[in-house]
Amino acid sequence: MFKQGKVGFIGLGIMGKPMAKNLIKAGYGLVVYDVAKAPVDELVAMGATAAATCKQVAQLCNGLLFTMLPNSPHVKEVIMGENSVLDGAKRGLIIVDTSSIAPLAAQECYAAAKDKGVSYVDAPVSGGEPKAVEGTLAIMVGGDEDAFDKVKELLLIVGASAVHCGESGSGNTTKLANQIIVALNIAAVGEAFVLAKKAGVDPEKVFDAIKGGLAGSTVMNAKVPLALEGNFKPGFRIELHIKDLQNALDTAHEVGVPVPLSAGVMEIMQALKVDGKAGDDHGGIIQYYEKLADIEVRK
Ligand code: NAD
Numbered sequence: 001m002f003k004q005g006k007v008g009f010i011g012l013g014i015m016g017k018p019m020a021k022n023l024i025k026a027g028y029g030l031v032v033y034d035v036a037k038a039p040v041d042e043l044v045a046m047g048a049t050a051a052a053t054c055k056q057v058a059q060l061c062n063g064l065l066f067t068m069l070p071n072s073p074h075v076k077e078v079i080m081g082e083n084s085v086l087d088g089a090k091r092g093l094i095i096v097d098t099s100s101i102a103p104l105a106a107q108e109c110y111a112a113a114k115d116k117g118v119s120y121v122d123a124p125v126s127g128g129e130p131k132a133v134e135g136t137l138a139i140m141v142g143g144d145e146d147a148f149d150k151v152k153e154l155l156l157i158v159g160a161s162a163v164h165c166g167e168s169g170s171g172n173t174t175k176l177a178n179q180i181i182v183a184l185n186i187a188a189v190g191e192a193f194v195l196a197k198k199a200g201v202d203p204e205k206v207f208d209a210i211k212g213g214l215a216g217s218t219v220m221n222a223k224v225p226l227a228l229e230g231n232f233k234p235g236f237r238i239e240l241h242i243k244d245l246q247n248a249l250d251t252a253h254e255v256g257v258p259v260p261l262s263a264g265v266m267e268i269m270q271a272l273k274v275d276g277k278a279g280d281d282h283g284g285i286i287q288y289y290e291k292l293a294d295i296e297v298r299k
Contacts, residue, residue, distance in 0.1 A: 002154060005062030006031040010054055010078055010085070011099070012039035014234065015125065016068030018132040019098070019158040021046065023066075026157045031060045054078045058088030064151060065089075067097045071243050072105035079109045079120070091117030094147050096155070098139070100124040100179070100240075102247045103169035104254075110143060110168035119147035122168065124175035125159060126182075128222070128236050136160040140178070142170030176251055179244040183265045183282070185219040190286030193224065197297045203228060204299060223283035228299045232277075232284035239278040242269050 006029040009020045017039045024030055030048040033056070034040050040050050051057040058065060065085060069075050075097055079085050085095060095113060097106065097120065106122035113120035121143030131137045137159035141148050148164045155162035165174045192215075196206045207224045210216060226232070245266045252259045268288045275291070277284055290296050 001150065002062055002064045003028060005029065006049060006060060007154070008032075008051075008057040008061030008065030008085075009043075009048075009068075010034070010057055010065070011068035011074075012036070012043060013068065013070075014129050014236075015098070015132045016066075017042065018129065019066070019068060019135075019137075020048070022135040022158050023154065024048065028154070028157075029062075031057050033057045053083040053088075054085050055083040055088035058085040058090075058093065061093070063090075063092060064094050064096070064154065067095065067099060069097075069099045070240065071099070072101040072247075075099050075101050075109060076105060080112050086112060086116055086118065089113075089116055089118045092119075094119040094121070094151055096121050096123050096151050098123050098125050098158075100175050100244055100247075101172055103142075103172040103176070103251055106142065106172050107169045119144060120168070121147050121151065122171040123151075123155065123162070124171050126175070126178050127159075129234075130222075131160075132158070139163070140165050140171045140174035142166055142172065142174075143168045172247075173251065176244065176248040179241065180248055180259065180262050182219055183241055183245060183269075183285075184261050185217055186223055186282055186285045187265045187268060189217075189220050189223060190227075190289045193227065193286065193297045194289040194293050194295060198293050198295045203297045223286075226281070226283050227286050227297055230296070230298050232280040232287070234279065235281035235283065237278065238269055238272055238280055238282050238284060241282045242266065242273065242278070245269065 009032045012034040024046050032043045032048045033051045110120045123141045125137040127137040139155050139159040139162040141164045
């Protein structure tokens with residue numbers, strides 16, 4: 001399904017570009033749009049068609065359109081704003097929004113799409129740029145199950161797993177849970193490794209000794225080797241994780257759940273932002289602890 005004609009893809013940043021490339025490599029034609037020209041040119045060089053607007057992507061695509069954008073306002077603009085996807089959409093189109101946005105914003109897009117006979121699933125991803133490049137993302141999906149069933153085959157090209165979590169917004173609620181766990185895990189790893197270093201133990205030895213035990217984690221395996229090199233090039237920018245934690249705090253408070261540890265890590269990220277590090281990878285959270293303790297965890 002969807003191999004005839006072109007699949008739409010809007011938002012070709014750190015995540016969207018490799019995902020779009022993987023669809024092309026799997027034999028799908030693409031029609032693409034991004035406000036930035038460079039990634040569009042790169043996809044066109046691989047055979048994609050460039051559209052002039054989001055509306056045009058919807059007009060030219062074959063019934064399926066992906067979006068991968070920074071946050072709720074960008075998605076609402078692209079789906080419902082001027083020259084938007086819904087302006088160009090034919091009945092039956094399925095929109096798969098893979099951005100991480102507020103669950104409430106996803107539900108607004110779902111309702112606006114439904115009014116036009118269009119399906120909208122929220123399908124945020126986890127795994128970062130390396131897994132986007134490999135096509136092994138973990139994908140969490142909210143929305144109508146029949147739409148999910150139709151797009152699952154393509155989700156399993158950009159991802160290694162795709163789980164239908166429930167009705168519209170559930171994918172993004174699941175992603176908020178994911179982002180809380182990742183943020184707290186990175187902070188715990190940073191706190192622990194700064195302690196070990198200042199107490200005089202080689203951080204590489206600490207990593208080797210504990211990574212196979214209960215403290216080991218995907219986060220530790222991904223972020224500690226980079227911290228040891230002082231490499232905080234994104235990856236996933238601290239400013240995007242601030243966005244996710246803000247969405248988590250708002251959603252938690254709306255449903256009546258206090259989230260004290262998330263609030264604490266949010267303030268650590270705010271301090272890093274004031275320190276000019278909002279564009280660093282979120283693995284750079286360790287720099288907050290390094291500054292407090294006046295020591296660097298490097299090889
Ligand atoms: P990014 O900033 O690299 O990419 C976003 C892209 O959207 C950019 O190319 C930008 O030009 C484009 N864009 C913005 N507004 C637009 C508009 N109105 N019309 C068309 N294009 C527009 O961000 P990213 O790192 O790729 O993240 C995208 C989403 O994926 C975010 O919600 C993020 O939280 C989530 N995410 C990121 C990672 C990661 O490791 N980077 C991992 C999982 C999830």
